[in-house]
Amino acid sequence: xxxxxxxxxxxxxxxxxxxxxxxxxxxxxxxxxxxxxxxxxxxxxxxxxxxxxxxxxxxxxxxxxxxxxxxxxxxxxxxxxxxxxxxxxxxxxxxxxxxxxxxxxxxxxxxxxxxxxxxxxxxxxxxxxxxxxxxxxxxxxxxxxxxxxxxxxxxxxxxxxxxxxxxxxxxxxxxxxxxxxxxxxxxxxxxxxxxxxxxxx
Numbered sequence: 001x002x003x004x005x006x007x008x009x010x011x012x013x014x015x016x017x018x019x020x021x022x023x024x025x026x027x028x029x030x031x032x033x034x035x036x037x038x039x040x041x042x043x044x045x046x047x048x049x050x051x052x053x054x055x056x057x058x059x060x061x062x063x064x065x066x067x068x069x070x071x072x073x074x075x076x077x078x079x080x081x082x083x084x085x086x087x088x089x090x091x092x093x094x095x096x097x098x099x100x101x102x103x104x105x106x107x108x109x110x111x112x113x114x115x116x117x118x119x120x121x122x123x124x125x126x127x128x129x130x131x132x133x134x135x136x137x138x139x140x141x142x143x144x145x146x147x148x149x150x151x152x153x154x155x156x157x158x159x160x161x162x163x164x165x166x167x168x169x170x171x172x173x174x175x176x177x178x179x180x181x182x183x184x185x186x187x188x189x190x191x192x193x194x195x196x197x198x199x200x201x
Contacts, residue, residue, distance in 0.1 A: 068104070
């Protein structure tokens with residue numbers, strides 16, 4: 001008898017993708033196992049073959065959302081050519097985050113929009129993945145500071161909190177169909193590198 005793992009994996013992926021969209025659009029309280037099953041055109045009982053509960057599904061959705069952004073930013077930084085300037089690296093990191101957040105995955109937007117709604121137990125289960133992504137940014141910004149490309153009086157952690165908060169907030173106003181994500185990333189990086197206020201004479 002041939003193993004059924006590939007079909008099982010395909011069903012799990014379909015459940016997770018449908019759930020990410022539902023959680024993004026309806027929040028934690030607005031999604032049930034029955035609603036997920038209906039979205040997947042499955043019987044509710046079939047859902048329990050793959051997942052024990054709505055919370056287990058949500059935990060995977062939240063983790064995948066962070067992991068996708070983490071992978072995109074890490075790849076953007078690793079692909080930077082030798083001798084890339086600090087602003088070029090910053091543009092790459094910002095662009096990787098924004099493209100994944102806005103264009104490629106409902107998982108990322110679900111994570112941003114409902115994380116604070118979910119029970120503490122689910123938040124805690126997402127912390128390891130979330131902290132790994134934060135550490136990527138902290139390490140990158142610390143490298144810039146150690147190289148003299150980031151002012152010594154700037155706290156890398158505070159800068160990371162401000163930057164990721166601003167990037168995630170684009171979910172509420174930016175429409176990829178009406179604007180260019182790469183241009184937005186360039187504008188953000190330019191404002192960070194050069195400032196927004198005019199310098200005095």
